[in-house]
Amino acid sequence: xxxxxxxxxxxxxxxxxxxxxxxxxxxxxxxxxxxxxxxxxxxxxxxxxxxxxxxxxxxxxxxxxxxxxxxxxxxxxxxxxxxxxxxxxxxxxxxxxxxxxxxxxxxxxxxxxxxxxxxxxxxxxxxxxxxxxxxxxxxxxxxxxxxxxxxxxxxxxxxxxxxxxxxxxxxxxxxxxxxxxxxxxxxxxxxxxxxxxxxxxxxxxxxxxxxxxxxxxxxxxxxxxxxxxxxxxxxxxxxxxxxxxxxxxxxxxxxxxxxxxxxxxxxxxxxxxxxxxxxxxxxxxxxxxxxxxxxxxxxxxxxxxxxxxxxxxxxxxxxxxxxxxxxxxxxxxxxxxxxxxxxxxxxxxxxxxxxxxxxxxxxxxxxxxx
Numbered sequence: 421x422x423x424x425x426x427x428x429x430x431x432x433x434x435x436x437x438x439x440x441x442x443x444x445x446x447x448x449x450x451x452x453x454x455x456x457x458x459x460x461x462x463x464x465x466x467x468x469x470x471x472x473x474x475x476x477x478x479x480x481x482x483x484x485x486x487x488x489x490x491x492x493x494x495x496x497x498x499x500x501x502x503x504x505x506x507x508x509x510x511x512x513x514x515x516x517x518x519x520x521x522x523x524x525x526x527x528x529x530x531x532x533x534x535x536x537x538x539x540x541x542x543x544x545x546x547x548x549x550x551x552x553x554x555x556x557x558x559x560x561x562x563x564x565x566x567x568x569x570x571x572x573x574x575x576x577x578x579x580x581x582x583x584x585x586x587x588x589x590x591x592x593x594x595x596x597x598x599x600x601x602x603x604x605x606x607x608x609x610x611x612x613x614x615x616x617x618x619x620x621x622x623x624x625x626x627x628x629x630x631x632x633x634x635x636x637x638x639x640x641x642x643x644x645x646x647x648x649x650x651x652x653x654x655x656x657x658x659x660x661x662x663x664x665x666x667x668x669x670x671x672x673x674x675x676x677x678x679x680x681x682x683x684x685x686x687x688x689x690x691x692x693x694x695x696x697x698x699x700x701x702x703x704x705x706x707x708x709x710x711x712x713x714x715x716x717x718x719x720x721x722x723x724x725x726x727x728x729x730x731x732x733x734x735x736x737x738x739x740x741x742x743x744x745x746x747x748x749x750x751x752x753x754x755x756x757x758x759x760x761x762x763x764x765x766x767x768x769x770x771x772x773x774x775x776x777x778x779x780x781x782x783x784x785x786x787x788x789x790x
Contacts, residue, residue, distance in 0.1 A: 429486075430718060430784040436711040437762065437777050441770075443704060444688075444763030445470065450670060451691040452684035452765060454677045466684050466765050473532075473767030478774030485778025486785070493779070494550040494726055501547040501573070507536035508580040523757075525584045535768040537589040540577060541737055542776050544593060547573070548600055549729035557605035567610050570601060588756035592741050594618065599736040600729055652687070655680045656749045659690040667697030684765035686757050689749045705746070712739045718784040727783040734776045 452466035511517035518528030526533045560566035581590040598611055659675035673694045676683045693701045715735035722728040738761045745760040747753035759769045
């Protein structure tokens with residue numbers, strides 16, 4: 421750690437995040453070039469957009485989150501969560517909400533777009549950490565004081581995300597919330613019961629939603645319709661497999677030339693594997709693992725339970741999301757449409773993730789009274 425004016429900064433964690441972000445920008449420049457040139461006559465359009473609307477606000481958010489005492493977040497938590505829920509509602513208002521593909525998950529104003537579900541990943545964690553800090557382990561074991569209030573807020577967020585629909589973000593939020601709830605002392609039988617209900621709800625959503633059913637069918641049998649619903653996963657596997665041990669070389673992916681869907685977003689890992697190969701992409705994954713271990717160490721050394729729950733939640737969110745994204749690309753999970761943290765194209769996702777990193781660094785810091 422290093423001291424800056426009384427603030428001790430965890431340089432190891434910062435370096436790991438900086439490395440992931442730098443790799444992401446370098447790979448985005450390669451993966452998005454054909455699409456940028458085809459759509460905007462500028463191969464670096466998506467990289468420039470990521471720098472201006474993702475990296476820049478993310479760095480500012482990180483610096484602010486590092487310097488504002490994280491203890492103040494517990495008092496701001498209800499207001500930040502309320503604002504996030506309000507923004508989730510705004511996506512349904514014509515003229516404000518913007519629709520991309522099958523999902524209405526963005527707020528669009530002119531050329532500017534913002535995805536509230538990314539913001540709620542952080543604000544809900546802050547609210548949850550503050551709420552759990554006030555609950556004893558005995559209270560958490562009861563339904564009235566533990567499970568019911570927890571499910572009420574989570575249920576509001578889940579309903580709004582289902583209506584968009586944004587099942588991928590919902591899954592990340594639910595899994596992260598369960599993790600923090602359990603670490604704070606929530607009984608295992610509560611989570612097992614919620615898991616059963618969750619599986620039943622997911623089954624119902626799949627049954628009454630053709631695109632979700634297609635994703636599950638494709639996951640189970642990707643060979644059934646390689647030119648239809650199975651096209652995405654088959655192209656991703658082809659991209660990853662053709663990378664071999666050492667890859668085709670930076671910039672030499674073939675699948676990024678209009679073959680692989682969402683090449684700069686959800687599917688960027690497939691391009692990385694094709695260009696970098698198994699050896700280098702495995703080293704990249706180890707970057708994530710090291711980052712998670714360092715983050716959980718920061719949580720373990722946190723000065724209070726609020727900081728501990730907050731950092732555990734942030735690291736669980738980033739770790740689960742990375743696992744889901746990479747797992748979907750290699751065929752271990754259905755494709756859910758969640759971005760790879762710090763790497764995938766998406767200004768809102770990068771900005772919020774870097775702001776969350778600032779919160780972790782804040783908790784890791786130690787201020788001394790002069």
